[in-house]
Amino acid sequence: GENVEQHxxxxxxxxxxxxxxxxxxxxxxxxxxxxxxxxxxxxPQLIIDIRSNVGEKKDQRIAVxxxxxxxxxxxxxTETQPEDSAxxxxxxxxxxxxxxKLTFGKGxxxxxxx
Amino acid sequence: xxxxxxxxxxxxxxxxxSLTIQCQVxxxxxxxxxxxxxxxxxxxxxxxxxxxxxxxxxSGFVIDKFPISRPNLTFSTLTVSNMSPEDSSIYLCSGKLxxxxxxxxxxxxxxxxx
Numbered sequence: 001g002e003n004v005e006q007h008x009x010x011x012x013x014x015x016x017x018x019x020x021x022x023x024x025x026x027x028x029x030x031x032x033x034x035x036x037x038x039x040x041x042x043x044p045q046l047i048i049d050i051r052s053n054v055g056e057k058k059d060q061r062i063a064v065x066x067x068x069x070x071x072x073x074x075x076x077x078t079e080t081q082p083e084d085s086a087x088x089x090x091x092x093x094x095x096x097x098x099x100x101k102l103t104f105g106k107g108x109x110x111x112x113x114x
Numbered sequence: 115x116x117x118x119x120x121x122x123x124x125x126x127x128x129x130x131x132s133l134t135i136q137c138q139v140x141x142x143x144x145x146x147x148x149x150x151x152x153x154x155x156x157x158x159x160x161x162x163x164x165x166x167x168x169x170x171x172x173s174g175f176v177i178d179k180f181p182i183s184r185p186n187l188t189f190s191t192l193t194v195s196n197m198s199p200e201d202s203s204i205y206l207c208s209g210k211l212x213x214x215x216x217x218x219x220x221x222x223x224x225x226x227x228x
Contacts, residue, residue, distance in 0.1 A: 001173075032215045043118075043206065043219040044157070051215070089156060095215045100145055101172075102217060104156045 002027040004092050006105025013080050014113050021108045023090035024072040032095040033066060033073050034102070039086045047088075048075070051095070080112045116141050116209050118220035126226045127197055134193045135205055135223045142187035143209035147217065148180070151204045160205075163190040197227045 003026040013019050025033075034049035050057045050064045050073065057064050061080075066073040077084055087109050091102040117140040127133050137146065146163040161169040161182055169182035184190040194201050204224050208217040 034216070036219075043221045046216055046218075049215065093215070100210055100215065100217070101147070101159055101162065102157075103159070106156045 002030055002092055002094075002103040004090060004103050004105040006090050006108060008108060009106065010109045010111070012111045012113065015080060015082060017080055019075075019077045019080050019084070019110055019112075021075045021088055021090070021110070022072060023074070023092075023105050024070075025092040025103075026071065027092065027094070028071065029094050030092040032093045032100075033064070034091050035062075035064060035075050036089045036091065036104075037086045038089065038107075044089060077110075080110075082112050082114050085110060085112045115216075116143055116211055116218040118207060118209055118218055120207060120220040120223050122223060123221065124224040124226075126228060129198050129227055131197055132193055132195045133197065133225060134191050135207075135225075137190045137192070137207035137209075137220055139188045139209045139218075141211065144187075144212040145210040146184060146190045147208045147210075148182060148190070148192045149206045149208065149219075151206060151222070153204065157206065160192070163192075163207075194225065197225075199227045201225065202227045 006023045031052035036044035037047045038044045061078045063076040087107045090105040093102045121136045148160040149157040151157045160175045161171040163184040165184045181193045204222040206222045207220045
């Protein structure tokens with residue numbers, strides 16, 4: 001089955017700096033890669049996703065890049081703000097048919113210091 | 115998008131008893147899933163809840179321990195049977211709309227087994 005590795009497990013940055021979280025996946029058939037943000041005691045919320053036919057996607061201060069050959073994808077947050085502090089999870093799945101199971105990475109605790 | 119609610123939000127149970135968690139979606143979703151999340155850990159898929167048929171369980175999870183029902187496109191239940199302290203965790207359901215890869219998550223049910 002799919003295996004997703006996520007690094008780093010914790011990341012501390014100063015407000016205004018950029019943050020980068022990296023994930024690798026094992027299943028070359030995976031074609032959908034979402035990123036979720038989970039604040040303490042809250043549900044995971046999708047912040048951005050990318051499909052395997054796209055190399056990069058941006059949404060304001062957030063971007064995701066995908067390298068299919070190397071089987072890794074990354075989350076980039078620019079101009080970080082204290083409200084960006086949360087746990088971020090990457091995930092991978094095969095999209096289509098009866099498959100939509102998400103395999104999650106172990107998460108990255110991002111702390112943005114004012 | 116889809117809004118997902120769960121009941122109960124939390125419960126404290128005695129070992130050997132069972133608890134049924136309900137998941138309600140405000141729109142018809144093609145797929146529903148149940149996850150377990152230990153505090154401070156990642157999400158692990160328990161099973162895919164199939165409408166009108168038996169759920170599809172992931173390795174390490176069995177129907178006798180985690181029976182699942184999904185009588186229609188907006189509702190599912192997960193029962194945690196014969197509970198032990200090791201079952202203490204947060205249980206989350208998610209749903210996926212047709213034509214989209216996005217999974218929306220419920221707020222979770224925090225279960226403590228004494």
